[in-house]
Amino acid sequence: MALTSPIAPTSVAARVAGASRGQETAKLLNRIRKITWWMDRSIQVPGTSWRIGLDGLLGLVPGVGDFSTALVSAYLIHLARKNGISNRDLLRMIGNLAVDLGVGAIPVVGDLIDFMWKSNTKNLRILEDHLLEKQRQAHQLSPRSH
Secondary structure, three states: OEEOOOOOOOHHHHHHHOOOOHHHHHHHHHHHHHHHHHHHOOEEOOOOOOEEOHHHHHHOOOOHHHHHHHHHHHHHHHHHHHOOOOHHHHHHHHHHHHHHHHHHOOOOHHHHHHHHHOHHHHHHHHHHHHHHHHHHHHHHHOOOOO
16 A cells, blocks of 8 residues: 655635635644545555545554544544534534444444545535635625725
8 A cells, every 4th residue: 555645735725825814724724634634545545546544444443443533533623613613514524423433333344434434534625615615704794995
């Protein structure tokens, strides 16, 4: 299995960087993107286009694996909460983690599904959408210069 470098920040991160508190927000988003990459997509499965991460691999370790990866995922959710994500989106993120934990607890089949679910990637997308909406609202509220 070959390790590859993290994905370059998308235009989402670049657009967020222009918002108020943009540097801090972009820095946070990039940190979350790196953790998500390690957890969900850091390893290329040889001979395929599939990517897996530490979440699925550590999940193979009975008991300890799923618990330790859930702590990392909970940390990402905590960072999103600190950044003002809505309760609705927070519940969606917790739901993604709950599915990951619940399914991952099923021997063999759960481990296979765990490789495909990628809850951290799903939660990253929810956070990106939140941050873009926050930026749009800030632009709408700011006075326009003529």
